[in-house]
Amino acid sequence: MVAIIKTSASIYRIVNYNENKVKQGVAHCIAAINYPKEADELSISQKLNRLLNQAALNENVTRNSVHISLNFDPSEKLSGEQLQEIAQTYMDKIGFGNQPYLVYEHCDAAHPHIHIVSIKVRSDGSRIDMQNIGRNQSEKARKEIEKTFRLVQASGNKQKSENKTLPVNVQKVQYGKIETKKAISTVLDFVLNNYCIFC
Structure with missing residues (x-):
């Protein structure tokens, strides 16, 4: 599994990107965590407004949105339930478990992957520090998830797959x-x- 974490100043742009993929038929929203309804019961504006309202609790956080992609080996066939469980485990381990976030399964590449959309502002208005999150929390979470879910390991496999x-x-x-x-x-x-x- 490979995790890519990006931050942005536009929550709207990230949600819109994923929702456009849904409209194109190459993605679908498989989970809305810490939302009042299930993903399939939410409109686009409800998905977006939940994030915008919480982000507004701290206007000093300018790059307030988080866009994470979790990428799996092409040989892995993961169900929607497994992808949801992996997303929740990953978000818990990197300190975003209590945040509202959306999980989108994308089918627009030759490898299975999901996109997770969240925000860096907690419900009390405090900011989540993301300094070195990739190297520290994310890398540790990735390795633990690979073992727990018996996924193809990214670190040992990278050299082999690049040469082949x-x-x-x-x-x-x-x-x-x-x-x-x-x-x-x-x-x-x-x-x-x-x-x-x-x-």
Whole structure:
């Protein structure tokens, strides 16, 4: 599992990004944690307003939104329930368990992944410190989740997967159809091995 954490000053932009993916049919909201209703009972404005209202409790926090993606190995077939459980475990372990957050399952890439949208302002108006969260809490959480859920380990597997490119037909690379990095690598290998300047 690979976790990517980004912060932003626009909660609206992050929610809108994920909701547009839902409209395109390549994602769906699988959980609304610490919301008054279930995800499928909430309108877009209700999802957004819950985050905006809590963020407004501390206007000094300018980069108040958090956008996390948890990315899994292409070989892993995880159910919606498993993805929800992984998201909740991860958020608890990095100190966001009591925050309102939305979990979106995306189907627009060759590997399973989820996006989590939350805020850095607690219900009492205090700010969640994210200094070194990736290196400290997130890395520890990732390793524990890999063991608990028996996921493919990111650290030991990275070297192997980067050196091993699976054969892909040399054709136009289409994002989401096959693993983009591997497809581009295959196309480049073919072109560089078969290009002849003086032919």
